[in-house]
Amino acid sequence: MIARRRLAALVAGLSLVLAGCGWTPIYADPQTDVVDAELRTIRVYPILDRAGQRLETELRRALNPENLPSEKRYLLRVSMQTIRQNLGVQSQGLGTRGEVQNIANMTLVDVKTGANLVSATIHVNDSFDIQANGYSTEVAVDDAKVRTIAELRDEIITRLTLFLQRRRAEAKT
Secondary structure, three states: OHHHHHHHHHHHHHHHHHHHOOOOOOOOOHHHHHHHHHHOOEEEOOOOHHHHHHHHHHHHHHHOOOOOOOOOOEEEEEEEEEEEEEEEEOOOOOEEEEEEEEEEEEEEEEOOOOOEEEEEEEEEEEEEEOOOOHHHHHHHHHHHHHHHHHHHHHHHHHHHHHHHHHHHHHHHO
C-alpha cells in the first residue's frame, strides 16, 4: 500500500516537473497545427463511381476529422480510374493472381481566383489471390480496392499538407 502511494506521488511529481521544463508532446507540431486548420477549408468535389465515393468520404474525414464548420477556400477535384487485371495465369488460361490499380488525377483550385494550385497524378496498386470460389475472389478484390483507396487518401493528404506548408513558409519570407 505504501509502495503504491509512493509510486503515485512520484508520477504526479514527475508530471509537474515535466510541465515546468518546457516539455512538449512528441506528436504535436506547431507548423502542422496551422496547416490542419487550412486543410479544413478544402471542399472535396464529388467523385464518380463507387470507388470514387469511397475516396471522397475518406478524404472528407481526413481533411476535417472533427467536422468543424469552416469557410471553403479551396476545391479539390479528383478523377479516378480503377483497373483490374490478372497477373498470374495458368496454362489452362485461369488466373491465379490479380491486381487492382487505382489512378487518381487531383487538382487543388483556389475558390476565389479559380487558379489551379496543385496538380498531380497518383498511381497505386495492390494484388490479391484468385480463388476457385468466385465469392472469395470478389471479397479479395474489394479488399484490395479498399487498401488502394486508403493509400490514395494518404498520398493526397500528404501532398496537400506539403503544399500548404510550403505556401505558408513562402508567405512568411
